[in-house]
Amino acid sequence: MKNFFKNTGPGPLVAAAFIGPGTVTICTMAGVNFGFTLLWAMTLSILATLVLQEMAARLGIISQKGLSEIIRTEINNPVLKSFTVILILSAIVIGNAAYEAGNISGGVLGLETFTGTTKIELLGFSINFLSVLIGLIAFILLYFGNYKVIESALITLVILMSLAFLTTAILTKPNISNIFKGMFIPTFPENGLLVVIGLIGTTVVPYNLFLHASLVKEKWKRKSDLSFARKDTYIAVVLGGLVSVCIIISAASIQNMDVLNASDLAKGLEPLFGNFAKYFLAIGLFAAGITSAITAPLAAAYVACGCLGFKSDLKSKKFRGIWMFILLLGVLLSSLNIKPIDIIKFAQVANGILLPVIVIVLIWIMNKSSVLGVYRNNIKQNILGIFILCITILLSISALNKVFGLNIF
Known part of the structure; x- marks a missing residue:
């Protein structure tokens, strides 16, 4: 058991991020x-995430570089390189800044179940104290902690x-045979396509590929450690997928109630299964x-430093400056309850374009002997990668459709 935890590392951080x-x-x-x-959409999402995150982990360990660093050095065409770097910075750095407020607000919703609303009036503004508290916890971990502490x-x-979430799902006493049927037999109910794409889109996350490739080289330095990284990735991604499955199972027990978010879900479960x-x-x-709230600023810092040629060191001033900016912006927007709609729309567009671009670039890099040698992709890995690329293109179209109302679906 001690050896198991010793070789558990970046995988859970990836699960924490998605x-x-x-x-x-x-x-x-x-x-x-x-x-x-x-539920089958989650099964598909887990498989896609396993394939892509294994590639990212293998790339990080063998090259001892982050994905953004390799993209900057391996793409020789200056126009293509500039386009890719600008797209990555826009989607990951600006996107994570926009989404950080939502991450912090989600944590606040959970705490408010125990504390009630904790808003204070200051200089004419209504500030949520819990947003500041969560931001402070994230700051302390990122600033004072080394990789092992954060991990x-x-x-x-x-x-x-x-x-x-597992306990919540068990309390609802679901039908096990119906769960397995839902997980392995695809069905397309009316108006369900966008939800399917949403489930896949929240699991197959572009910034996780960058985060994973950067973190594995903090944990492992030898090529022989690749087996540990793979086990760590497979266990963590499956565990993360299980969390999503449990949330769907819990929500499925709610009948005749308008449920739009997790707060509504909590209210709906209370009369059925009690306060627990x-x-x-x-x-x-x-x-x-x-x-x-912790992994989003961390990923943004790794990406920005890799793209701009800065040192990707948890203690460097530039690295800290980037994640501090992301975290501070998230705390301000969350505590003041401001929703940066235009920035979020921009981030959705950038992420929608980025995912298939990064999958293409990742598959290309994973086939380069100059980067990976004998650890490059085999035929089976390339076939799976191309299949996932088709899924990411569908996600991309969906994201653009959502923002611009193209009515493609």
């Missing part, structure tokens, strides 16, 4: 509106989150919010 308040919300809507019928804190929170379900869900939502 299980955020947005994931909780889309999974809640999937469960309430479609029951167990869209341990996030692993603890992921375990807490997993147990909370509500509190377990609140703990899970808090953990989901705070883990994403």
